[in-house]
Amino acid sequence: MSTVTASPTAETLARVRAALETLTDPEIPVVTLTEMGIVRAVRAAADDPTQVEVVITPTYSGCPAMAQIADDIRATLQRLGLPGRVVTQLAPPWTTDWMTETAREKLRAYGIAPPGRCGSAAPQTAEHVVRFMPASAAAVACPRCGSTHTREISHFGSTACKALWQCLDCHEPFDHFKPH
C-alpha cells in the first residue's frame, strides 16, 4: 500500500457536512437531509480510510426518494472532488423523533403538520390497534390557522410518511407527517 493517500481530515469531513447541508429531501424540498435525520454520519470508511463514507437511513423501507438521495450525495462528493461512497444503515430504525426543531418549523410553514413525539419505544397496544377511530395521542394542529379542531381523513397521504387531515375550522385539508 502506498502511503500517499491519507484519511480525510476533520476539515474535509466538515466540508462534506457543510455541503450536505444544501441537500434537501426530494419529496419535501424545504427540509435538508440532515434536519430530517436521514444523514446518520459522515466519516472515513473503516475498510478504506481514504474514502469518505456518508451513512444514510431510509425513513420507510420503500421510500422511493432513497435512490435520489443517495445520487444527490454522490454528486455532492464528486463536486468536492472527494473519493467517497454512500452506505445505508437500518438499525436503529429511523424515527420522526430525529427531526430537528428547525425541520418541524419548516414543515409547518410549508403546510405540513409536523409529527408529534413518539417517545423511545411506545408500542401501540392491541386495543389501540383495533379501535375504530383511535383517539389521537396528541391533537394535530392545522398548519394554516393553528386550530386543533382537526380530523384525520386517511392514514396515508401523498407519501407513505404522511397522513391526510382536514381542519374543521378553516376547512383546509393538509398533510400530517406521521409520528413514526
Added chain:
Amino acid sequence: MSAVATDTVVIDYLLHLGDNALVLAQRNSQWCGVGPVLEEDLALTNQTLDLLGQARLLYQEAARLQGGDATEDTLAYFRDAPAFRNYVLLELPASLPRVGYAQGDMDWGVTLARNFLYSALMVPLWEALQTSAHAPLAAIAAKSLKEARYHLRHASEWVVRLGDGTEESHQRMQAAFDHLMPYTQEFWTDSALEHAAVQAGVGVAPVALKPVWDATVDATLEEATLHRPSAEGYVPQGKTGLHSEHLSYLLAEMQCVARAHPGAVW
C-alpha cells in the same frame, strides 16, 4: 442457542419473508389507480411500497449471503413458482372463491381481510425477529415493525367499518373471512425451513405467536360484529413451494418484462 446458522438456513428464511412481502405487494398493487376512493387507492399503494421495500431489504441480504451473481432482481424476477416460499394466502386473487379476472371482480373486502390476517401475524413476528441472531434481519425487523403497525391499523379499521356497516358490507366482509380463514392454518404448521431457522436462533416459530394473533383477530371481529369462521380442511403449503395455480399467473405478470430484457438497467 449456540448453533451457528448455516447460510442456507438464513437465506431460505429471508426468502420466505421476502416472498411474503413481494407477493402481497404485487397483489395489492393491482388496486393502483382503481381503488374505491382516492384516499384508499393511495393508502394501499403506500402500503405496497412498504412491502416492496421490505422485500428488497430481505432479498438484498439473501443475495449478499448467496454471493455470485445473485441480486435482489435475480431473486425476484428469475425464480419460478416452486422456488417461492410465500404463504398461499397472499397469492390468492383479490376476489371471493369464484375467481374473477375482470377488474370489477376484485373485492375490497377480501383485500382488507387478507391484509388484516397477514399484518396481525407480522406485527408480533417482526417484534420477535428484532432479537434474531442474524443481525441484518433484526435490523430489517425493527424497521418493518413500524410499518406493519400502520398496516394492521388500516386493515382493522376497514374490517370494523365494513363488518359493522350496512347489511351488504357485513355480509361481504363475512364472506371474505369465510373464504380466507382456512388459509391461515399455514401460519401455524411447522416447516423444515422455519424449524431450522428457529433452531439457529435466526427465525421465530409463528405458532408461538398464535395467542397474540388470536386475541387481535377475536377482538377485531367482535367489534366488527363478524363471527370467526373455523379454519379447517386442506392446509396449504406455500412455504414448502407447493402453491395454488394463482402464483404462476401473478409471477408471469410481474416477471415478464425483466425476463424479456434480461440485464436491462435504467
